[in-house]
Amino acid sequence: MRLQWEAAQEAHVLLYPEGMVKLNGSAGAILARCDGVRTLADIIADLERSYETAGLTDEVTAFVVLALERHWLEMRE
Amino acid sequence: MRPSLPSPSGVGPPLWLLLELTYRCPLHCVFCYNPTEFAATGAELDTADWLRVLTEARALGAVQLGLSGGEPLVRDDLEPIVAEAHRLGYYINLITSGVGMTEERISALKRAGLDHIQLSFQDSTREMNDFLSSTRTFERKAQAAALIRKYDYPMVLNVVLHRLNIDHVAEILAMAERLGAQYVELANTQYYGWAWLNRAQLLPSRAQLERAEAVTRHFRERAGSKMQVYFVVPDYFETRPKACMNGLGNIFLAISPDGTALPCHAARMLPQLEFPNVRSHDVRSIWYDSPAFNHFRGEAWMKEPCRSCPERQRDFGGCRCQAYLLTGDAANADPVCELSPHHHLVTAALAQAESASAAVGAPAAAPLIFRDHRISIAVEPRHNPAPGG
Numbered sequence A: 001m002r003l004q005w006e007a008a009q010e011a012h013v014l015l016y017p018e019g020m021v022k023l024n025g026s027a028g029a030i031l032a033r034c035d036g037v038r039t040l041a042d043i044i045a046d047l048e049r050s051y052e053t054a055g056l057t058d059e060v061t062a063f064v065v066l067a068l069e070r071h072w073l074e075m076r077e
Numbered sequence B: 001m002r003p004s005l006p007s008p009s010g011v012g013p014p015l016w017l018l019l020e021l022t023y024r025c026p027l028h029c030v031f032c033y034n035p036t037e038f039a040a041t042g043a044e045l046d047t048a049d050w051l052r053v054l055t056e057a058r059a060l061g062a063v064q065l066g067l068s069g070g071e072p073l074v075r076d077d078l079e080p081i082v083a084e085a086h087r088l089g090y091y092i093n094l095i096t097s098g099v100g101m102t103e104e105r106i107s108a109l110k111r112a113g114l115d116h117i118q119l120s121f122q123d124s125t126r127e128m129n130d131f132l133s134s135t136r137t138f139e140r141k142a143q144a145a146a147l148i149r150k151y152d153y154p155m156v157l158n159v160v161l162h163r164l165n166i167d168h169v170a171e172i173l174a175m176a177e178r179l180g181a182q183y184v185e186l187a188n189t190q191y192y193g194w195a196w197l198n199r200a201q202l203l204p205s206r207a208q209l210e211r212a213e214a215v216t217r218h219f220r221e222r223a224g225s226k227m228q229v230y231f232v233v234p235d236y237f238e239t240r241p242k243a244c245m246n247g248l249g250n251i252f253l254a255i256s257p258d259g260t261a262l263p264c265h266a267a268r269m270l271p272q273l274e275f276p277n278v279r280s281h282d283v284r285s286i287w288y289d290s291p292a293f294n295h296f297r298g299e300a301w302m303k304e305p306c307r308s309c310p311e312r313q314r315d316f317g318g319c320r321c322q323a324y325l326l327t328g329d330a331a332n333a334d335p336v337c338e339l340s341p342h343h344h345l346v347t348a349a350l351a352q353a354e355s356a357s358a359a360v361g362a363p364a365a366a367p368l369i370f371r372d373h374r375i376s377i378a379v380e381p382r383h384n385p386a387p388g389g
Helices: A023-035 A039-049 A057-069 B047-060 B078-088 B105-110 B126-132 B139-148 B166-178 B193-197 B206-224 B283-289 B293-294 B318-329 B343-358 B373-378
Strands: A004-005 A011-016 A017-021 B016-020 B064-068 B091-096 B114-122 B156-161 B183-188 B228-232 B252-255
Touching: A004 A023, A011 A023, A023 A057, A039 A057, B016 B047, B047 B078, B047 B283, B064 B078, B078 B105, B078 B343, B105 B139, B114 B139, B126 B139, B156 B166, B166 B183, B166 B206, B166 B252, B166 B293, B183 B206, B206 B228, B206 B343, B252 B283, B318 B343
Parallel strands: B016 B064, B016 B252, B064 B091, B091 B114, B114 B156, B156 B183, B183 B228
Antiparallel strands: A004 A011, A011 A017
């Protein structure tokens, strides 16, 4: 599974064996910050700073759960 | 990466690029979709040509890359092709029989940036695998599987199903489990190329298909999510056609060994189109400007019943190659569709498969034709009437 920015599609895409998912803006912004180092709280704080907003916790958490279910992300011990 | 120029006429980029690096193959599979006339095609592109194709297609936005054939490991420049594709940002899938995979090569491919390997098996036992491919390759495939695991690639197996092996699905899934597969694609034969020649021997009966689906369901319930099994239903058994290639010329670009650019790897057979070659045209002009790639875009080419069908934007009238093979006109509705006036051609083939599988032990109506260079020179490209009578 690989995440990269594709200029031709103006989107982040997830690439995996014989498949591709084009991500919308918020999904791309979240996954691009999931680097295996930062915690979920760090990522939410960073997103809220970047987009000059607050109260993203529920939305971001819900997406991360979905991404885990779809194996777009994996949990580190 | 260089940002791509805006596309003319609302046509999107060729997101999927398939390089058929060679038609040479150590196997002789009866269900191969390569063109039966492969021996008559021109010389293979050289390394520099392939690298140029990669660069030009990537600039248009191509990102999923398949390296296939024939057997791509036959090319001794596979490693530099992979290295350049990786540098350009492709996600690289190698589609291989495993024959020719050595530790030296897989280690070099890994270093070059290969992302994924799809390994084919023909059946679950040495006897059937080797019979169906007309080679002694089962052990070599098992060795390739061990190397794939050792080099930490996801184990992705592909097994093409047909009348002669579809009753072995339980054994095939057990083999996949033993090999540590994460993904298994049970892909029913699509009837193009050599498979089309052998259709009368390969098309399963409905009872066989239903048994195989039940076995697959049962396996999924038992194995859970540790092994994902995709069961690709043969479209002859459907009442609506597949959205083949998501419409010709919409997302998929294949380059044949001799440099012919195709909107589907089987499309070389379509008679009225002159497909451009990457030796004389760049990928941008091929994709956006060539008459062959524009011919089946949109809906202007459609005939009834597709032209006025409310489902035409969902399935694009099905597969142009199948329409051509079965009816002689690529602009007809795919006869798999029950709305097609030619649907009886599909049901007749299914009826023939029913009676053939009922006649257990009876000699086959015609011998299987194994993919072979010598036979490729001898066979005439043909469409209807259906093979095997």
